Amino acid sequence: MADHHRGDEENSFDVLNSIENVILEIVTHLSKSEAPALVLPNRSSWDNVSFDSAIGLQMSSTSAVRMIRSDCPKTATTFSQILKILSVMYTLVQSNTYATKRDIYYNHPQLFGSQKIVDKIVDDVSCMLKVPRRSLHILATSKGLISGDLCYLEEDGTRIDCHSSSAPCTDIVSSAKFVLVVEKDATFQRLLHDDFCTKLSPCIMITGKGFPDVNSRLMVRKLWDVLHVPVFTLVDADPHGIEIMCVYKYGSVAMSFEAESLTIPSVMWLGLLPSDLERLQVPRNALIPLTKTDENKLDSLLKRSYVTDQAEWLKELMLMKKNRFKAEIQSLAAIGPDFLTNIYLPNKLRFGGWL
Known part of the structure; x- marks a missing residue:
């Protein structure tokens, strides 16, 4: 000490x-x-x-x-x-x-x-x-939320149990098998409501409520460093969601000077993949046409070295560009109200449907 x-x-x-x-x-x-x-x-x-x-x-x-x-x-x-x-x-x-x-x-x-x-x-x-x-x-006051199989000590000595509550930390205790980073608060709340963290296997869920703040990124990195478990991202099948996942995985230009404490290069893209929309035959009326802003963002992503390095990611982005459609995670509710929690995520995690 x-x-x-x-x-x-x-x-x-x-x-x-x-x-x-x-x-x-x-x-x-x-x-x-x-x-x-x-x-x-x-x-x-x-x-x-x-x-x-x-x-x-x-x-x-x-x-x-x-x-x-x-x-x-x-x-x-x-x-x-x-x-x-x-x-x-x-x-x-x-x-x-x-x-x-x-x-x-x-x-x-x-x-x-x-x-x-x-x-x-x-x-x-x-x-x-x-x-x-x-x-x-x-x-910074944090805007992110965390839940699941996790206890830790805050710097002032307060013990936080994430089973029952929603901060840098030490003495992390968890038997989580993986960390799931969720883009949106609405999806996070839905999975919380469906008791996702205990149904499949113990896990930790975290959301930065959209574009993540530094605290959310620090927390995901800390969990990855300490627990050595896979980190999956669940984002919308749109250019904005893909960019958010890239920020967790590769960092951002603005905070590139702190990259080593903020990025998790082994982050995996669990969903929603553009190819999932075809594979699962998500109803046409649940898909949204790409806007001009979306197309510009997609073109920008396609030029970045970290995307061109990943053949599988490139394929997904090119598919979105070709189809000119995007979809929110909530679009899976058009297949069935519990499809996300009971079928989509368990199948992906069991059978390896991530990139």
Whole structure:
């Protein structure tokens, strides 16, 4: 335990040092009557990431940057917002306390103007310092849900039992045979209602309620690291659902600097597969034509190296492009009200119907 604390102290010392170095550079510029500037990696460009099949999308070491100047009207406000967040982080790490991104915004609403700006700057600073957000003592309020055969300890020592409740954690205890990541809350609630986690074999279900937040991704990664069980995804048969699955598996461009703690490259696509729609003869009236936005997203996915590397995935995406239809997981209810829980998922998991 002492070693663990020493590790934490060293980590805190490094973080404080990183922040001090940024401030020292600013002070040095000011002492020479020069306008200080901050250099931030560009987190929104595909040109800044490389793909590694063992890790996912990683930020390139030579990534493009943007300059936040203190003497430029366009970036002066951002410069002051970054300084404020650096000072908040410094105080939190030094006093070993934590705050949520929401707390930061509500303590200084005039300075930031919106929660979104705080969220973006926290991630920008984390990327600039090359320090995970957790080590900067900034938490995000989680929007995900988890249920199933799982008990764990939260950092404050609270024991959580996911059989009966719906957070970083230690002492994970589970006899789950697999983890099922569900795209949508509605499907998650349906499976919960049908007692799916105990019917087939003990398992853990998790949903990020659509596009996953960092906490949901951290939790899935933690379960995979600790339990060494398969991780399956259940998403809509549409370009948006496929992109969500890719974020769990390979990560996102915006968070590529933290890829190693967020991605699960062995994630498997359980469903809903475009080929399932034909195989199961899902009624035509349950299918939805692709919109122009869907087609653009599909074309974008088809160009990504992590899709072109996977022959089976490519086949599914090309089938969707050819048929020009998408379907939600709920479309299986058109075959039968309990088809998803009692037939579709058990058969897939028993007979290996995943990619």
